[in-house]
Amino acid sequence: MDIIRGACHIAGLSLLLTIVNLVAAATGPAPPSPIETQTPADIADGERLFRVHCARCHGMLGDGGEGPSLKRPTLGHAPDDQALFDVIGEGIQGTGMPGTFGPNDDELWHIAGYVRSLGRLPAEAMPGDPEVGRVLYETKGGCAACHISRGEGQGVGPELSDVGSRRNLEYLRRSLTNPDADFPMLSSRMTGRTNAFLTVRLVSPEGEFEGLRVNEDEFSIQVRDLSGTIRSFDKHTLLNLERAFGHSLMPGYDTVLTPREVDDLSSYLMSLKGDRR
Numbered sequence: 001m002d003i004i005r006g007a008c009h010i011a012g013l014s015l016l017l018t019i020v021n022l023v024a025a026a027t028g029p030a031p032p033s034p035i036e037t038q039t040p041a042d043i044a045d046g047e048r049l050f051r052v053h054c055a056r057c058h059g060m061l062g063d064g065g066e067g068p069s070l071k072r073p074t075l076g077h078a079p080d081d082q083a084l085f086d087v088i089g090e091g092i093q094g095t096g097m098p099g100t101f102g103p104n105d106d107e108l109w110h111i112a113g114y115v116r117s118l119g120r121l122p123a124e125a126m127p128g129d130p131e132v133g134r135v136l137y138e139t140k141g142g143c144a145a146c147h148i149s150r151g152e153g154q155g156v157g158p159e160l161s162d163v164g165s166r167r168n169l170e171y172l173r174r175s176l177t178n179p180d181a182d183f184p185m186l187s188s189r190m191t192g193r194t195n196a197f198l199t200v201r202l203v204s205p206e207g208e209f210e211g212l213r214v215n216e217d218e219f220s221i222q223v224r225d226l227s228g229t230i231r232s233f234d235k236h237t238l239l240n241l242e243r244a245f246g247h248s249l250m251p252g253y254d255t256v257l258t259p260r261e262v263d264d265l266s267s268y269l270m271s272l273k274g275d276r277r
Helices: 002-026 040-053 081-090 105-118 130-138 169-177 259-270
Strands: 199-204 207-216 220-224 230-234 240-244
Touching (some): 040 105, 081 105, 130 259, 169 259, 199 220, 207 230
Antiparallel strands (some): 199 207, 199 240, 220 230
16 A cells, blocks of 8 residues: 555656646746847838827827827836737727727837837936936925925926936936926817926916916816915906916026036936836
8 A cells, every 4th residue: 555655646746747847838938029139120110100100199209299208118008018019009998099900910019119119218428426416406406396206206397207218318408407498298178289287377366376287177277386286266267367388387407507517417317217216
């Protein structure tokens, strides 16, 4: 009986090892993404197809329009290449993102490869000291009063936690010295014009207010001031309402910071890649 039990035990172990090996083989390393082997010609074809099928919403350069900017290293609905392929082909249910009809699978992968290329910034040397820039960000620049970075600050202006992965040095330096030059844009049903961070100035019986429009309909408008406070106004009671298209509430820092400090602050912003502390 002991011999039989031993033989059964060995047979059981052998069967278990066989099953483990089969499972490991079935769940082994995923095959490489087709994007990893694409050639410059494939990417160029993806750009051509993107302009035909995607540019109407995402802009000819992929920097946004009715749809969001794709010039980001991380896309919320496409954390990996397969998910990006699926989103391009099938769309996103419950949103304005439709599926793409016409291109075959190879062409969809070309589009996906081009979209991935939009989120890759070439390596650039920092012009200043990012640690000095961090101190300027928190003190002299006062940036945390309007922006969130790594979970800290006010959310009046755009999120900056990964801005170094999304914007190059030229853009960052220009945004510090001339904020109106590259204003974030998004379509607006109310006006037929575009502006995601639309500055409004209004006069109500309670006084004058300036801030960012949060929401607006036929009867009311909600505005967030620089302290982060949201105020709601009945439009029929307003004495004046001005929508300042192309104007940023952010001041130009060329008169506040020295050229060296602009370099240091730009370098700090370049260092913000979305990683956690």
